[in-house]
Amino acid sequence: MPATLMTDRELQFKSIAYRRALLQLIFSAGAGHTGGGLSCLDILNVLYHRILRVSPETRDSPDRDRYVQSKGHSVEALYVVLADRGFFPRTDLQTVCRYQSPYVGHPTRKVPGIEMNTGALGHGLAISAGMALAAKLDGRSYRVFTLLGDGELAEGSNWEAAMAASHYRLDNLTAIIDHNTLQITGPTRDVCSNEPLDDKWRAFGWTVRETDGHDVAALTRVLGAPPEPGKPTCVIAHTIKGKGVSFMESVPRWHHGVPTAAELARAVAELDAVETRLREEAA
């Protein structure tokens, strides 16, 4: 059941607006994880508009879908989407990382709409498996989604959880890999290769689906597809770190680079140009 009724085109406009908001947020906070936020924004856009059965009004319902952001460092992307979906006022974003703000530089449950505190890598999948198991034990129909970075997969705890999820036949669990192929040091294949990723997940008993992680229609098809009964689903979303800003794309230093005012202006101008082009196409 889609959370909102928006066309692909409308979601594309959302993606552009979210990118602008993300960059402005990181610029104003003076800190943040720019590259990974840009790589996962389209995934979050589709999740919160089309997949997750969750809203500000139902955020405490026991039957709501759960989303756990295991790659907690991309919290700015999550803040932008949650604010837009009305979980908290947009003006709250001005306090991100400020003294005594609940809007920490990683997700915490103090923020409406955030399910668990994350940030140390390799935690979200086990938590999500526990949530999915709780649904099974209680006979509830909610689904659990978690977003992992590809560099994060070097944490062994992921594979403990991957084993348990297939052992318990958690077909209500979906792990999305933000496969942007870069981590803080450089290409993941050079740091400590985790390829072949798809075979690894299959070997652990998961259904594997792959998608372009920036194509909202493709993401909708893959994330919205019914799971294979008795098996958890791994969605490998092929993404580009820094997506949407030419000088940030696939450049490792933008992992947690903060744009200067001039860089922000350049980035926003690029996004504005894309938006104009889309509007012309739509017209």
Added chain:
Amino acid sequence: MSAPAPSVFSPTAARLAEKLGLALGQPNLDVFADTLLELARANPDILALTSDSRGSGKLAPFGQALPRQLVEVGIAEQNLVGMAAGLAACGKKPFAVSPASFLTTRALEQIKNDVCYSDVPVVLVGISAGTSYGALGSTHHSLHDLAVLRAIPNLSIVVPADNWETREAVRWAATARQPVYLRFGKAPTRHLGTAERRFEPGQATVLREGADAAFIGTGETVVHCLLAAGALAAEGRECRVISMPWVKPLDEETLVSAGRECEAVIVAEEHSVHGGLGEACASALMRAGIRVPFRIAAIPDEETVTGSQADIFRHYGLTMEGLSQAARELLEGL
């Protein structure tokens, strides 16, 4: 080298224990498992999570009686705690049961972040704690757990001394809305007297009055404190004995009273001298401005001697003989 000591009590200590009515009970671990099963029968949200530890956790009967309420994750402590956090966030009441050594070291980050920082009501149960595994060595000992866990906010740390404290602690933990760490050994423990006791969160129990030395124990050392006080009574010294199951939050009122009213304070714990109950008490006494002869009877900062739990207790003076001697030295200013 000699054969392992068969008992943590010397023949003299065992005779005194009988005389004082400190009858031998079950291992606290068995009482934990029985109590948890009883609670889980009444509350289907209570789950026991094990990391291939249902045997060592005495949870096989639980698994047979309530198979849907036993979640086995295999030898994977990080996943044990992470899944427990997820289950708790969705309304379940998980008891994550694993040997204390592995639970609190391997899964420390999950305890810190997924349970305590996220504030979900998981009960972490460290079994075969302290030196329970004896000659299996330091890999299996947990002499660090109180130190590391004390430094993590939002966690109650409870170390029951006997079967009664264990039953009460498990019942309380099942209703707790915040994270809890329970720590049990696996050897049979003695009942700490028949006097009326009340188990209140954050409160210690004075088991014996006196104003010469005060012994403060937690877990399996408390009985040796009682025996030491009994031995010293024969010498005309009246010593206070306090069972302090709550390592955090600490019962500072009972502690400070002991510091003010007694000539010396000895804290006995089956833990490293660093960072456990002893240092917690020392810090609280200093904050209260109390200067009193003070000693921590615990495992020193060295590779632990090889031997049974009884050998290790005897070697480091965590016995009637060792603790009464420590009191004599402090009281005589040696």
